[in-house]
Amino acid sequence: MDFDKTPGFYAIAAAHPDRLAVIDTDGTRTTYGDLLTRVNQVSHGLRARGLGVGDVVAGVLPNGIDAVVMLMATGQLGLYYVPINWHLTEAEVAYILRDCDAKVVVTGPDHQVPGGEVGTAGLAEGQPGDAPADRTSGAVMWYTSGTTGFPKGVQRSLPGAEPEAIVPLYAWFFGEVVDLKPGDEIHLVTSPMYHSAPCAHTQFALHFGHTVVITPRFDPENILELVERYRVTNAMMVPTMFHRMLQLPEDVRAKYDVSSLRQVIHTAAACPVAVKQQIMDWWGPVLYEYYGSTESTIAFSVKPHDWLARPGTVGRPAPTFEAKILGEDGEELPPGEPGLIYVKSSMGSFEYRKDPAKTAASMRGEWYTPGDIGYLDDDGFLFLCDRRTDLIVSGGVNIYPAEIEAALLEHPAVADVAVIGVPDEEWGHNVVALVQPAEGVEAGPDLTAELLEHCGPRIARFKHPKVVEYREQLPRTPTGKLSRSKVRAEYLDGDS
Template identity: 40%
Template sequence: MHPSVHAKANPDKPAIIVAETGEAISYGELDAASNRAAQFFRSRGLGHEDVVAFMLDNTPQYYGLTWGAQRSGLRYVCISSRLTQDETDYILENSGAKMLVVSASLGDAALQLTTGIERFAMGGDIAGWPRWEEAVAAMPPTPVADERAGVDMLYSSGTTGRPKGVRVPLPDDPAIDAANSLVMLASAVFQIDANSVYLSPAPLYHAAPLRWSMTIHRLGGTVVLMKKFDPEAALAHIEKYRVNSSQWVPTHFVRMLKLPEAVRSRYDTSSLKVAIHAAAPCPIPVKQAMIDWWGPVLFEYYAGSEGNGMTFISSVEWLTHQGSVGRPILGAVHIVGDDNETELGPRQEGAVFFESESVFEYHGDSEKTASSRNSKGWSTLGDVGYLDEEGYLYLTDRKSFMIISGGVNIYPQEIENHLVTHPKVADVAVVGGPHEEMGEEVIAVIQPADMADATDAFREELGAYAREKLSGVKIPRRIDFMEALPRHDTGKLYKRLLRDQYWARPN
């Protein structure tokens, strides 16, 4: 299916509603906007396989661009507004983008860019840039003559190094309305259809919000788009729009659970039938609390932008396999040892590899692409975990975040999952810092719910709290406080930035 199909059948139905304002874009309006975008791309000489880039706030006009690129056979790069000028220029150059559209609200950052490609401002003015709305106004709202299904080319958020672009082949079936694996998963597993009202609380430049909301459009539902996540506002939007499906990251859950009970109970969330979550493993107490609150409507999957495999678990399964991210529904999961070849048995921890027919590469980085494979052709996202006797996968951390202290491998995730449940902790990151004797020491960087708690007494309290559940080697040797952790809007930490600070200025 495709939004163009729904535009013909039900042109006045809302395809997008802006949660905060109620502004609505109908399927007819979305179809016309995407056609004008496609026509404009062609008028600028952009053909199949060419690349366009978007750096935008969450705006309903985002979808006119992405669907315009999709129906004209382009690759579209959605760039995080949180990246540095250097990282953004790198993505534009690395991707080979020939056109860039930027929200006017990001004008200061846009004017620092040095990559010389055609540029347009959306939703306002950027000095010296043409306005997108004026550029496309004269374009016909009809399909281009050579429609062909395009695909996104998304870049990592740069949390562990340079952003890397995931390049997959254009779909074998050129039809713009051909089904894909996510459409089949959404309809078969989550019963998402034209009656779905889907809340999207995260930035659209991230893979999951972008792909899931576009899947809703394929199936004819309505996307309720939040401009920016706010925990109480999210609950209010669920009640107001009678949201029945949604997609989250664990950070969203933590922030909603930290709301006072009186606030949480103020809103009716009973319309929710599906609350999908991914992006990072969810701490067991957090997920249990969400199921207790919302009921068994949480569905978790583990996958990456690379599309090389996917696991899935329902609430009912999770209650008997707490901490698991499920069993594979796309590809097969293998746990391998340090040689990246030897397959390990149940409950033996190692690198997580997928065996599947899906093909991807890291654009312009053959070394990175090669390092993600083993000799059997299996591929990895860089995560570490184990399988139980029933084939359920449990993730323990990312290999790149591992701390080696006194020759012992320590994964921060377990420590973070425990400390974040402390009632006075809003957020936490655990990194390894230099230690003269042990090589590395465990450092916990805490974002208190109230910075007035950033005291030596609270450090002692957190140390005691850690010792309640963690073995001695995992107890943080140093606890620092930070007003706000450098967390991506998608929920991922820029942990590399934190770690680099300690190694650059050890003390």
């Protein structure tokens, strides 16, 4: 089906109302036509509550049809939509709602907040299903805490044009970066939609005319079962998911046909080379990777065959992006030398809502730093070392925790691991590894010796952990991000 002349969700839904749009977490199916009707009704409902261009709507919503409806309704009214993590405390949610000045808050039945409306039914009730007048593109405003302090909204200027006018540019960008195109494709949502990448991929799957299959949470075997059942062609995942699927017994992995997969896009955290290679050995060359941040969006990207030729790279600058590596003195570094990564793009800038000082502090002129350390090779491919805030300096030598974690994760007895630097009078910092053993593995001195022996041929001895301790669970977000700062704080407080 050729959608080139009907760009974007709203036009596709009007032209092809019977097309399947969403398969919800409980298996409920919604067509493009029915979804557009609900989106339009909610759009009229938001207008009826007095919202106008530039106002803010927040959603504390689980994965499901309501989250999709809010995304697409605000997207044609010139509103800012703030998806909020439902795992936050009541006080944390209240802070974001105050800071963003949300005029309407939509919640799930299990995530209610004072003044919030449960679900989209109330907004839609009694409203017409036709398109609202004066349609104009909205924007999603994600809240990110970065490394310290209270979270801040990453706010971009509204485009000031109908969605149909701006969709082609972003569709072109996604096509260039991850080979996604309009057509008869099936997209699998594996992560909470309050995070930027899963939210963006859901939105653009609908702009491409794809069918969106939504999971309530990640379960490794269930993901494989859904891929086989719905013949999923593309999905967005994170490295922790790959690691957990590789830990499934061989007979379980072999049960499921995943040959329909063509693009599995991953981001959010560094992926150990061995883990990515094993997934490609299993699924074929289908892993697309991009690197960026909520602020910079997709700044670097790499397709499967380029990665296989340069294992470990996160790619070259994405279309419209430029990049450079700066040393501590602010001077640009040559290829091969690690430094702070800076990027800029012609696709628009951002600001932290209500915090011009934080905005200015993250910029060097037009250049923004995500706060990560990396280096470019001679061909302009970026290799990440670690976050600047996670860097361990021991005996005057820079040690990158991600490199040690990648080595330990290659051992089958390791389910998860966090490597941190702990203050030491002699060395400055010592390397400490907190290991979550795989199911059925006994923690103890024998396992420690085995892990250190395993590190021998993989990383230099000065990088080996001085201390290995064991944990039942390590704190990761639902998208797989590990908070080393939280792990470090708990360790230093003696929470062992």
